Amino acid sequence: MPGKRSKPKLAVWKFASCDGCQLSLLDCEDELLALAGAVKIANFLEASSAVTPGPYDRSLVEGSITTPHDAERIQAVRKNSRFLVAIGACATAGGIQALRNFADVEEFTRIVYARPEYIQTLKHSTAIAEHVKVDFELRGCPISKGQLLEVVSAFLHKRKPNIPQHSVCLECKVRGTVCVMVAQGIPCLGPVTQAGCGAICPAYQRGCYGCFGPQENPNTVALSAWWTHLGVGEAAQLRAFRTYNAAAGAFSKEAARHV
Amino acid sequence: MSKSQFVLERSGLEQLLQALKNEGYVTLGPTVRERAIVFGELHTLEDLPVGLKDWQEGGTYRLEPRADPALFGYNVGPQSPKQFLHPPLLRLLRASKTAQGFEIVSETEPLPKYAFFGLRACELQAIQIQDQVFLGGPYQDSHYKARREQVLILAVNCTQAGNACFCTSMNSGPKARAGFDLALTEVLEGDRHYFVGAVGSGAGARLLNQIAHRPASEREWNQAEALVDQTARNMGRGLNTEGLKELLYQNLDHPRWEEVAGRCLSCGNCTQVCPTCFCTSVEDHTDLTGQIAERTRHWDSCFTADFSYLHGGNVRVSTRARYRQWLTHKLATWQDQFGSLGCVGCGRCITWCPVGIDLTEEVAAMGGVHVQNQP
Structure with missing residues (x-):
C-alpha cells in the first residue's frame, strides 16, 4: 500500500505528438483530486512548471520519436523511470506523423521550410518500444480516460490492468449498437481494431x-x-x-497491399 | 379446436399493451433503431416496425417497406432476450474498505419486470436452452434466475421465413410450441387484419381476460396454421442434424477449418448475437483511492485470446482452433454438455457476421469430404 510518506512519483513526458493524450489526463476532472492524492505528480509540464527530479516510479510517455534529439532523450527518460507506459497511437505506433515513413521526408522539408538545412528530423516516426523497453502500452488516438485511470489504479493497487485486446465489435455489442457494416454497408475497421474507445463512431x-x-x-x-x-x-x-496507426504492423502490411 | 384459441383485433392487441403496463411490466418488443429491428420499450402498437420487412443475407441486413401494414412482418434482428436476461455488462458486487478489512455493499436497485412482446419460436427455444445452462445444473446463476422468474412472454408465430433462417432444421420453429404465456399468429386477409392466438399459461389467461377477444372460428384458425406451414416450407437455409455430432467429431482435422479461418475475422460478433452463447469473464476493479472495489461480469467470446488463456498459456491460439471450438460447441459438444443442440436456427450468426460466414455452409462442406480423425 502506498502510504503518505512514500507517494509514488508520476511523470508525464511528451515527444512528437499533439498533446491530446496528456489532455486526457487533465480531462479526468472528477478523479483528478483523487489522483493528486494518490500519486506525486513530479513532472507534468502540460499541467505545472514545478518539476521534481527523478527517478520516477511511473512514467507516462506520449508521442513518437522523430528527431535525433528525442531518440537520445527517451533513453534518459527510461533510465529515470521504474515503470514506463507508452500512451497513445504516437507512442505505441508512431502516430499520424508516421505517414512520413511511406514518403520522402527531405522533400517535405524542402517544400515546407524556407531554410530546410535547419531542420533536424529522422526519416521515420517510430514508436517508443522501438527505442527502449516499454512496460505497458495504452493504445488510442487519443487514449481513453477510463483506460488511463484503470492503468494508474492497477499500478497503485498492484493488480493487473483490465485492458482488453479484442475487437471493437464486442464494445458495440455491450452498448447495443447495431453493426453499421451489416445494416448499412458502411465500411468499418471495428472487426480488426482493438477495443478501448467504447465503440464511439459506430454509435454515431x-x-x-x-x-x-x-x-x-x-x-x-x-x-x-x-x-x-x-x-x-x-x-x-x-x-x-x-491513419493514426499507419505504422502499426498489421495495418502497415495491409496498406502495402493497396499501394 | 380448443376453447383456448382466440382472435384479437388490432384494438385488442393495443389493449394488451395497456394491460401489461397496468400489471407493472416493462414491455420490450421489436422497434426500429439504427436501421435495424432491435428490442425497445413499447408504449403503443405504433412503436412496432409497422409495414416493414427485413432482407437478410450473410453479412447483410436491410429494412424495406412492405405492401401491407403488418405489425410482425419481419424476422429476428441482431438482439435477442439474452440482452436482458443475461445482460452484456453486469456489476456483481461492490466492496468498500473498513478498518478490519472490507464489507460488501449490497445492490439495492430493483429489477424491472419484463414482458417480451413478439418473441419468435426460435427465441423461446433459445430461452429454454439458456434456462438449462443457467438453472439446470447444481449451481444456478442467481442473476439470470432473478430476471427470468419475472418474465412474461407474448410469442408471435412467423408468417414469413427469413433468408438466413433454418428453424425447421433445428426443430425450434416457426410455430411457438411451449414457453409462452400467449402466442399469436398475425393474419392479413384483404381488408381484415387480426391475430389468432393461443393461451400458454395462467398469466396469459389472466391477461386475455382483461382485453377484448373472441373465440377463433375454424376458418380463422386454419388460415393462421396455413401461414405458419407455408413459412416452414420457405426456410432460407437448412442444416442436416442427423449424425451431426458424429460428423463433427470425426472431422476435427478437416481442411475446411483452416479455410474458414482464412475468412474469419475472430471479431466475436457471432457469439455476441447468438441467443444461446453465454460465456462471460469476470473482472475486478479498484478506484484510485483503494477504498472501493467492484466486480463486474461481461460477455466474452471464445474468439478472444484472453478467454482461452489458462494457467501457463493460451489453449486456442489460432483462428482455426477458435472457430472450430465455437461451431463444435454449438452443434456437438453442447449435446454432451446440456443434452440439446446449442443452435436454434435463427440465422443471426450468418447475417451479423461482418464477412458473411455461414455455419450451415461450413457444416455442409465438412460433410462433403470425410476425413478420418487421428486417434
Whole structure:
C-alpha cells in the first residue's frame, strides 16, 4: 500500500505528438483530486512548471520519436523511470506523423521550410518500444480516460490492468449498437481494431477509423475483401489503413497491399 | 379446436399493451433503431416496425417497406432476450474498505419486470436452452434466475421465413410450441387484419381476460396454421442434424477449418448475437483511492485470446482452433454438455457476421469430404 510518506512519483513526458493524450489526463476532472492524492505528480509540464527530479516510479510517455534529439532523450527518460507506459497511437505506433515513413521526408522539408538545412528530423516516426523497453502500452488516438485511470489504479493497487485486446465489435455489442457494416454497408475497421474507445463512431453511424490500432488477431485481408465487395476502392482502402496507426504492423502490411 | 384459441383485433392487441403496463411490466418488443429491428420499450402498437420487412443475407441486413401494414412482418434482428436476461455488462458486487478489512455493499436497485412482446419460436427455444445452462445444473446463476422468474412472454408465430433462417432444421420453429404465456399468429386477409392466438399459461389467461377477444372460428384458425406451414416450407437455409455430432467429431482435422479461418475475422460478433452463447469473464476493479472495489461480469467470446488463456498459456491460439471450438460447441459438444443442440436456427450468426460466414455452409462442406480423425 502506498502510504503518505512514500507517494509514488508520476511523470508525464511528451515527444512528437499533439498533446491530446496528456489532455486526457487533465480531462479526468472528477478523479483528478483523487489522483493528486494518490500519486506525486513530479513532472507534468502540460499541467505545472514545478518539476521534481527523478527517478520516477511511473512514467507516462506520449508521442513518437522523430528527431535525433528525442531518440537520445527517451533513453534518459527510461533510465529515470521504474515503470514506463507508452500512451497513445504516437507512442505505441508512431502516430499520424508516421505517414512520413511511406514518403520522402527531405522533400517535405524542402517544400515546407524556407531554410530546410535547419531542420533536424529522422526519416521515420517510430514508436517508443522501438527505442527502449516499454512496460505497458495504452493504445488510442487519443487514449481513453477510463483506460488511463484503470492503468494508474492497477499500478497503485498492484493488480493487473483490465485492458482488453479484442475487437471493437464486442464494445458495440455491450452498448447495443447495431453493426453499421451489416445494416448499412458502411465500411468499418471495428472487426480488426482493438477495443478501448467504447465503440464511439459506430454509435454515431460511422465506421470505426481504427484509432486504437490492430486487435490481437487481426484478419485485415478478409476484411479488405469484404470492403471490396461493399464497393470500397483500392485508394480508399489504402487511406483507411494509413491513419493514426499507419505504422502499426498489421495495418502497415495491409496498406502495402493497396499501394 | 380448443376453447383456448382466440382472435384479437388490432384494438385488442393495443389493449394488451395497456394491460401489461397496468400489471407493472416493462414491455420490450421489436422497434426500429439504427436501421435495424432491435428490442425497445413499447408504449403503443405504433412503436412496432409497422409495414416493414427485413432482407437478410450473410453479412447483410436491410429494412424495406412492405405492401401491407403488418405489425410482425419481419424476422429476428441482431438482439435477442439474452440482452436482458443475461445482460452484456453486469456489476456483481461492490466492496468498500473498513478498518478490519472490507464489507460488501449490497445492490439495492430493483429489477424491472419484463414482458417480451413478439418473441419468435426460435427465441423461446433459445430461452429454454439458456434456462438449462443457467438453472439446470447444481449451481444456478442467481442473476439470470432473478430476471427470468419475472418474465412474461407474448410469442408471435412467423408468417414469413427469413433468408438466413433454418428453424425447421433445428426443430425450434416457426410455430411457438411451449414457453409462452400467449402466442399469436398475425393474419392479413384483404381488408381484415387480426391475430389468432393461443393461451400458454395462467398469466396469459389472466391477461386475455382483461382485453377484448373472441373465440377463433375454424376458418380463422386454419388460415393462421396455413401461414405458419407455408413459412416452414420457405426456410432460407437448412442444416442436416442427423449424425451431426458424429460428423463433427470425426472431422476435427478437416481442411475446411483452416479455410474458414482464412475468412474469419475472430471479431466475436457471432457469439455476441447468438441467443444461446453465454460465456462471460469476470473482472475486478479498484478506484484510485483503494477504498472501493467492484466486480463486474461481461460477455466474452471464445474468439478472444484472453478467454482461452489458462494457467501457463493460451489453449486456442489460432483462428482455426477458435472457430472450430465455437461451431463444435454449438452443434456437438453442447449435446454432451446440456443434452440439446446449442443452435436454434435463427440465422443471426450468418447475417451479423461482418464477412458473411455461414455455419450451415461450413457444416455442409465438412460433410462433403470425410476425413478420418487421428486417434
